[in-house]
Amino acid sequence: MTRVRDATDTETAAGGRGGVEFRTDPASYQHWKLSLDGDVAMLAMDVAEEGGLVPGYELKLNSYDLGVDIELYDAVQRLRFEHPEVRAVVLTSAKDKVFSAGANIRMLAAAAHEQKVNFCKFTNETRNGIEDATAHSSQAYLAALNGTASGGGYELALACEHIMLIDDRSSAVSLPELPLLGVLPGTGGLTRLVDKRHVRHDVADYVCTRPEGVTGKKAVSWRLVDETVPRAQWAQAVADRAEQLAARSNRPADGTGIRLTPLAKKRGDDEIRYSAVSARLDRDSGAAEITICGPDRDAPADVAALHVEGADFWTLRMTRELDDLILDLRTNEPELGTWLLATTGDASRVLGYDQFLLANSGDWLANEVTHYLKRTLKRLDVTSRSLIALIEPGSCFAGSLLELALAADRSYQLSGEVPGADSDAGPTVITVAGMNLGPLPMGNGLTRLQTRFFGDTDGLAAAAATAGQPLEAAEAAELGLVTFAPDDIDWADEVRIAVEERASFSPDALTGMEANFRFAGPETMETKIFGRLTAWQNWIFNRPNASGPAGALRRFGTGQRAEFDRKRV
Amino acid sequence: MTRVRDATDTETAAGGRGGVEFRTDPASYQHWKLSLDGDVAMLAMDVAEEGGLVPGYELKLNSYDLGVDIELYDAVQRLRFEHPEVRAVVLTSAKDKVFSAGANIRMLAAAAHEQKVNFCKFTNETRNGIEDATAHSSQAYLAALNGTASGGGYELALACEHIMLIDDRSSAVSLPELPLLGVLPGTGGLTRLVDKRHVRHDVADYVCTRPEGVTGKKAVSWRLVDETVPRAQWAQAVADRAEQLAARSNRPADGTGIRLTPLAKKRGDDEIRYSAVSARLDRDSGAAEITICGPDRDAPADVAALHVEGADFWTLRMTRELDDLILDLRTNEPELGTWLLATTGDASRVLGYDQFLLANSGDWLANEVTHYLKRTLKRLDVTSRSLIALIEPGSCFAGSLLELALAADRSYQLSGEVPGADSDAGPTVITVAGMNLGPLPMGNGLTRLQTRFFGDTDGLAAAAATAGQPLEAAEAAELGLVTFAPDDIDWADEVRIAVEERASFSPDALTGMEANFRFAGPETMETKIFGRLTAWQNWIFNRPNASGPAGALRRFGTGQRAEFDRKRV
Secondary structure, eight states: OOOOGGGGGSTTTTTTTTOOOOOOGGGSSSSSSEEEETTTTEOOOOOOHHHHHHHHSOOOOGEEOHHHHHHHHHHHHHHHHOTTTOOOEEEEEEESSSEEEEEEEHHHSSSSSSHHHHHHEEEEEEHHHHHHHHHHSSSSSEEEEEEEEEHHHHHHHHSSEEEEESSSSEEEEEOOOIISSSSSOOOSSEEEEEEEESHHHHHHHTTTTTTTEHHHHHHHHHTTSSEEEEEEHHHHHHHHHHHHHEEEEOOOOOOOOOOOOOOOOOOOOEEESSSSEEEEEEEETTTTEEEEEOOSSOOSSHHHHHHHHHGGGGHHHHHHHHHHHHHHHHHHTTTTHHHHHHHHHHHHHHHHHEEEEEEETTHHHHHHHHHHHHHHHHHHHHHEEEEEEOOTTTTBBBGGGGGHHHHHHHHEEOHHHHHHHGGOOSOEEEEEGGGGGSSSSOTSOOHHHHHTTOOHHHHHHHHTTTTTTTEEEHHHHHHHSSBOOOOHHHHHHHHHHHHHHHSSSHHHHHHHHHHHTOOOOOHHHHHHIIIHHHHHHHHHHHSSSHTTSHHHHHHHTTSSOOOOOOOOO | OOOSOOOOGGSSTTTTTTTOOOOOOHHHHEEEEEEEETTTTEEEEOOOOOSSSSOOOOOGGGEEEHHHHHHHHHHHHHHHHHHHOOOEEEESSSSSSSEOEEHHHHHHSSSSSHHHHHHHHHHHHHHHHHHHHHHOOOEEEEEEEEHHHHHHHHHHHHTTTEEEEEESSSOOOEEEIIIIISSSSSSSSSHIIIIOOOOOHHHHHHHTTOOOOOTHHHHTTTSSSSSSHHHHHHHHHHHHHHHHHHHHHOOOOOOOOOOOOOOEEEEEESSEEESSSSEEEEETTTTEEEEEESSSOOOOSSSHHHHGGGGGGGHHHHHHHHHHHHHHHHHHHHTEEEEEEEEESSHHHHHHHHHHHHHHTTSSHHHHHHHHHHHHHHHTTTTSSSSEEEEEETTTBBBGGGHHHHHEEEEEEESSSTEEEEEEEOOOEEOOOOGGGGSSTTTTTSOOOHHHHHHHHHHHHHHHTTTTTTEHHHHHHHSSSSSSSOOOOHHHHHHHHHHHHHHOOOHHHHHHHHHHHHTTTTTOHHHHHIIIIHHHHHHHHTHHHHTTTTSSSHHHHHHHOOOOOOOOO
């Protein structure tokens, strides 16, 4: 169930310490109806008005809060893993005459700033995930807007491959945030209008100032939707279009889904523990120490064995756990500003799993696992926490797990021998491998290695040329693959100072700096959404014109007009 | 003189209503020493401590405020127009052991939010202008850091082609904003480190957390500077390097500069008037009505005549006036949130001037004029005001002036005949021409037409194919070149409603929306600086952790530590 665990800990919609639970399953959905019919799935939004994540607002007109979106995220994930036979997904509403009114305004108005921002980030990731399913799993999403789609409701449609709008003279698409709430559409709407749907910027400007939105043929001619269909033909037209999209899919005909079994998770106040992932929460130092355990056995012998293992397959199990941990810490532990990333285990086994996935990338499940790892690493990239990788003896920063260190804002690799340590452990090494050279791109379209060596072709080539070779600290530092290589004498002090220093800095300035440094090079729609659009939205959310006592977001629905400081900034 | 006109109107450094004057000239500089020696110019920073734009702070250690930067902007402009013989510019300090301490912190801490943001925008534009001079006028800038360059001081160096740092064991480069002030380097530093100088992101992270900065060989190995030179060899090494840069220049050997004569400007409380540009300030509606007058005579017959005309040449005169007007309105009139852009005059003459510049683009002065127009239009693109173009009878939105309408958030072109109007005027037309097809790119590297039709190749081709043909409103709207084409009956109401509506919206949400819509398509270092970096900085400036009573920016220098809300957002 998508419920907060401890209501006393959680006062507002986006949750507080230890509050929001991201694990759910279709049997527990309160807000969505998932139905399957051959190669077409129907995901119908049917938000329970009284089913808000926390008390204080009613989710009328298919408006949503984080709880609704957690279920949507779960459904999108399960369709990829559990239903390989699905080739098109119809996203629609189970309510009459309304698709979705977007994010619930009373929830937003009451939420603390960091909760608003975290909520928008997760909804953005889910919408990017819908596009990723369309692009990489050949599960195309069709938005069947059987009623008005406003704000976040229309933004959800914008993440779909094709948008149909019912033509009944009243159903419209709209982005009314600016005129009604004094904020921006928060989940990629502006960027997708101009960069994805190629709506002219002046038309987009006009659309975003019309709270009533756009209906019918005008919505088509302005590229806001792809087609409109009269009510009488609606059901048939949606079915036809879904079949057409399904027919384009290269999804295998004979795939049998695996079950995403419930995640084993133990959460205490100072520890979160899964099977392959754990975190120690050090509230005094403001840090979470995250450890990823490598595989405890070798990779399967063949894809048949992979399909038998299913959710137990190490890479998938570890990725699911890491994904849940990231979401939990982000939402429930905003004061843990530094994440220390460690690994433990056998690097050669990690590389074995990587190699297995690369060698079997034609298998739909292997493909899903790799793309899921990609998305989870992207989640790390846009996480507003300082990421510090600690590479110590017994670690396994190789291939896919080396990505953790490459994603980090800085990394420390222990140099030389450790007196008294188990001599079997040998020196601390990292290993570049195939997973670092393409399959796991960042949101900017480059690999983390390409981003790291942006503009330094020789550096990139030198790093890539080491593929498969274990690199000790001095060599890794020389190659630019790690930031620092302290020896045993300096290690503890250097790491301690780094963590203490991080905790002493302005959390806001750190967030801004990290968001700027992590994405060198080209920008994409995705980086624009998380960089440009999110940064502006954060600023606007934080301004009295939106969130002050007389701000538009706070006054919405009160009958009182907002009062603005008219100075342009 | 770079002084505020009316001290009673202006309480803080970035100026208030009618306060800050951008016109200056070398004879009036208080803070810079410009010296010329053949093909090398020396621009030495020598900030007058007591010369702050407004009272309340001392500009110690070559720290700067808007007044210092206004002089720098003037110098960079004059070097391009008045000194074509200059092929390299040495940017250095006239003070001993310090290059520049960056933006003055007491000034920043006391400035209102919109003043901080506006100040950063102008300094960013000036630094982009330095890069533009290096790229397009072959006037390469050499940063000769004869002492420590901190914060904005180092960011100024980052805008230069080559950075030399004196090696005296104490002179460092640093970006101490995050650890000392809880804000970001505000003038492109983060972006230039990773995207221009290709500093690895983890190294950049580390550098930005070291308030003491980086000296000597380490600064070179981390790519923060290009070379270090011991004090004994300094003067000779700088001279040698300047000569090498000058030798690479393709600047003409025989150019004779023109004089940028003082701009004629009359400023009243509700009107600003130049020779070819004027603005009516309507404080009731919150709008500035800007009118650009086309040429009152034909373009010169040849380049010799252009050089005789000099600053009187219409395009240059108009551009200088528009540039000053943009800066004046931005800084001094933050409550005029909508700019209405009109033109009046003979479109064929505008096209004649355009054609003259295009035909003579090999002439250094013609080249300068076009690039200056390009930069001024870019200034418009990043202006946080709603831009509405009004295309009426007697207007001359053709070629270069059509760019104003293309830069606008929306445009209205009057359709059909106007009863009773002068029949000679004919219908209202716009004209696409050569200046719209390449020479005036936006910050994203695309022309405004390419940006407008981003992803719509056919639309772009159709618009470009009309080059030279006057387009009436219906046709222009059909082609997507204007937003609306109301007729005479609807015109006044539609325009009035648009202006009223704009004034009723949240100014912050408008700023965010416009910043997102104006830059479809690719991103560049420039758009990253104005979009991603600026948006984050604005957010951070606005947060209590920086600007609250216990924030880092406010507490700097008081001996008290900042108090942070540690929640990550």
